[in-house]
Amino acid sequence: MNGAMHDSGVVDIQLKRGPAGLGFNIVGGVDQQFVSNDCGIYVAKIKDNGAAALDGRLQEGDKILAINGHKLDNLLHSAAVELFRSAGENVQLRVQQRHTMPLVNGPSxxxxxxxxxxxxxxxxxxxxxxxxxxxxxxxxxxxxxxxxF
Structure with a gap:
């Protein structure tokens, strides 16, 4: 597995940038709040066959807490986008998953x-x-x- 799960639903995910980038779109920031009273950066869309989709752990609605160790707190949307663009080929994400799924026997x-x-x-x-x-x-x-009749 290419990451570690933390107790609070936070997971570290390493992605290798593909021909189409990391394979997901982001929303949020202090100037474009996606969630009321939260300036965080969120995954808006996972692109089919992109790096994130192939990895399978990053999901739409997940909150990205950091990229390559840079926290994404209180950033303008454009500043967050620039961090993603300049992150290099191997990208380390710290993500708070939208739902923490209990381990079950059966389909997830x-x-x-x-x-x-x-x-x-x-x-x-x-x-x-x-x-x-x-x-x-x-x-x-x-x-x-x-x-x-």
């Missing part, structure tokens, strides 16, 4: 859309919605329908 991610039980639940919902809509339409049209 939500079920994919192609999971059979998810598909069955989705189909049940669509069927139920269709029945309700059809019933509503039939009740609304009943007074307008002429009966022929």
């Amino acid at each position: 991610r939500p079920r994919p859309d192609n999971d059979p039980s998810y598909f069955a639940l989705k189909m049940l919902g669509i069927t139920l919605a269709s029945v309700v809509l059809l019933t509503f339409v039939c009740i609304r049209l009943r007074p307008h329908m002429k009966r022929h």
Whole structure:
């Protein structure tokens, strides 16, 4: 593993800059607060197949506390961006993860859309919605329908 986990949900992650950079976008700073009353720098988007996505530990919404030992407290957004741009090829991040996940036996991610039980639940919902809509339409049209005997 390429990092250490601390008790407070803080993890150290080392990334190697790829052709497209580190593979994520940041938001925040004293001039562009992303979280109310917090001037921190946060991960806004993880780019597909970028260094961060391939590593897998950095997630959207995580707060980046430091880059290469430079704390990101009370910085303008542009100053934080410059620190990331000039960080070099091997970048050490200290990150406070958005959610600290307890260790569990089983998948750590939500079920994919192609999971059979998810598909069955989705189909049940669509069927139920269709029945309700059809019933509503039939009740609304009943007074307008002429009966022929």
